[in-house]
Amino acid sequence: MAFTAARTASDTMSEINITPLVDVMLVLLVIFMVTAPLMDFRIPMGLSQPTPEPPPPSEQVSLxxxxGDLFRLAGQPVTAQALPAALKAIESRQPGFLLRIEVDPEADYQSAATAFAAVERSGIGKYGLAD
Known part of the structure; x- marks a missing residue:
């Protein structure tokens, strides 16, 4: 077996092979040249136009x-069992109203959950929590 002699400090390689670097740069250049025209596409969008008059404000009803599991719908006391029927009655009299739900900080979580369940069962579309 033949071994090559050990290199000395003066025999170090001082050249950098830049052929792979040039190859990579040319490939990237070709890729960017091919994909650049494809980047100029636009998606047509239909933007909403401003309405001349704002929609009329919907009437608010508070719950x-x-x-102590007490409910007041529009200022009138209502039981938990009668709450869905009372909400449906208001919905039939005033369609499209906004139900504003206020929860007393001292009320039970179960009472608030009962109120929200009654609102969901009654099918009211617009409701929200009051500040």
Missing amino acids: LVER
Whole structure:
């Protein structure tokens, strides 16, 4: 077996092979040249136009959940069992109203959950929590 002699400090390689670097750069250049024209596509979008007049404000009805499992719908006391029927009655009289639900900080979580379940069962579309 023949071994090559050990290199000395003066025999170090001082050249850098830049052929792979040039190859990679040319490939990237070709890729960018091919894909650049494809980047100029636009998606047509239909933007909404401003309406001349704002829609009329919907009437608000408040549902107050108080501590002790007490409910007040539009200021009138209502039981938990009668709450879905009362909400449906208001929906039939005033379609499209906004139900504003206020929960007393001292009320039980179960009372608030009962109120939300009654609102869901009654099928009211617009409701929200009051500040």
